Amino acid sequence: MKATIERATLLKGLSHVQSVVERRNTIPILSNVLLEATAEGGLKLMATDLDLQINETIAAAVDQPGATTVSAHTLFDIARKLPEGSQVSIAAADGKMTIMAGRAKFQLGTLPRDDFPVIAEGELPVSFELPAETLKQIIDKTRFAISTEETRYYLNGIFWHVSDDPLPVLKAAATDGHRLARVTMPRPDGAEKMPDVIIPRKCIAELRKLLEEIDGSVGVSLSPTKIRFDLGQALLTSKLIDGTFPDYSRVIPTGNDKILRIDPRSFEEGVDRVSTIATEKTRAVKMALDRDKITLSVTSPENGTAAEEVPGDYAAMPFEIGFNSRYLLDILGQLDGDTIEVHLADAAAPTLIRENDKSSALYVLMPMRV
Template sequence: MRATIERATLLKGLGHVHSVVERRNTIPILSNVLIEADEDGGIRLMATDLDLQINERVEANVADPGATTVSAHTLFDIVRKLPEGSQVELIAAENRMQVNAGRARFTLATLPRDDFPVIAEGELPTRFELPAATLKQIIDKTRFAISTEETRYYLNGIYIHVSDEAQPVLKAAATDGHRLARVTVPRPDGAQGMPGVIIPRKCVGELRKLLDEVDGTVQVSLSDTKVRFDLGSAVLTSKLIDGTFPDYSRVIPTANDKLLKLDPRAFEEGVDRVSTIASERTRAVKMALDRDKITLSVTSPENGTAAEEISGDYAADSFEIGFNARYLLDILNQIEGDSVEVHLADAAAPTLLRENDKAPALYVLMPMRV
């Protein structure tokens, strides 16, 4: 194999694929990126961890077609440090690959292309397109609530499913048992009858990075075990989480009768300020609600106390409720409008937060004892 490629083009492609590769691998080939140069004047870069695979095509000047695999992180670091604007020559032969650019010469060990594992997609009967902006919105407004608890593996991703309500919709939800985030968007053509699927956390993270460079639409193809995202020059394929997502609709409160309306920025800044003294272990912030006045307070045995009053629109009975400050800030960070509705019942019941009843996103937060 022999090909010449512009540094910026190679760096961008490797930047996309190398992050899929785990730093530590018991199987040596999984540390490598597959580089395949074809006669059509392009190079295919591919990396996998056996659950997630990324495949990207970049433009190159190919003298001799061929394929090899080489350490993904080493090659990425080399290309990153090469001078800007340089032409990178890749030459592979006899279990070695030469990387030449200007006066720099590198010789890297390779492993055979035939040993490189490829995820077999199988049939992907459900196909639909989503605007990249919609997919970004779905990810940004839900992924902070994905659980990191490996024992509850079925919560380690975003659950996407369709639902027939007044209008057919596509819903995405994530929860870690303490908070729930859900986004509802119009159902795209082709999504009807799709199975409910749980897209793993790592796939969500890689997809979100790739979406920053996509302006148009993304084709989504899926079965009940695999999902593929076509993003122009890049294709991301992932196994789905094999588990049953809980019926989250049962925890979304429908009868919370105490309504508090606030400026989300003032609320966020107030919570952030008083939580400065909260201990790492509890992170609890107390809200004392009175008519049109909310007092935020934190008591820390090690650090002391903090309190701040913020104004809000509240006309129900006075009471106190506590929340994990970090969870509350994560939710407020996603509120884009100039008002947030907090629907409360009592100090022990789940609380609902949303911009308004027309907003695509809603959040449920479990209170804490304070």
């Protein structure tokens, strides 16, 4: 194969595909990116870790069609260091790839394209479109709550499901057992028969990166075991997590009658300041609620104490409750608007946090003993 590509074009394409490739691989070919120069004039890039696969087509002048595979991270590092604005010539033959740009010349070992594994998508019977902006919001408002515990693998992703609630909606939820994040949006056309799916954390991270450069809509196609996102030049295909997501609706409190209305920014800043001295292990912050007065405090055996009053609208019985400050800050960071509602019951019951009853996102946070 032989092709010439603009350095910026090559670098952008490689930056998308190489991040899927794991740094340490027991199977050598999984460290590689597949490059295929097509007769129509274009260079196809593909990388996989056997669970996630990304395909991207970039513009190139093809002199000789062909395909090979080469180390993804090495090629990316070379492209990054080549002179800006240069034309990169790539030629592969006899188990070697030659890369030339300006006065620089590199020669890398290759592996045959026939050994490169491809995820077989099979039938993807459900397909619909989502605006890129909506998809970004779904990810940003839920992904911080994804569990990192490998033993509870079914929580290592975002759960998507449709329901009639009473209007047809698509819901995305994530939880790690300590907090829950859920976003609800109108069900897109075509998603009526969508199976319940859990999209893995790594797929979500790669998708979010790719969405930075997309303005229009993203095509979503899925089956009970695979999902594919069509982002124009790039196609992201992932296996889904094979497990059952717990019935999270049971932990969303409906009877919490103590309501605090508060400015999310002053609340967030107050929690952030007092938690400076919280111990790394517990990160506990105590919240004492009195009529229209909220006192945040932290007591650390090693570091001392901190307290700050934040204004808020609260008229119920005074009481104290403790939270993990990092979990609370993660949630507050996703809330916009001038005021938010914090629905409380007692010091041991889950707390509901949302902007208002019309907002698409809601959060549930388990308290901790302080």
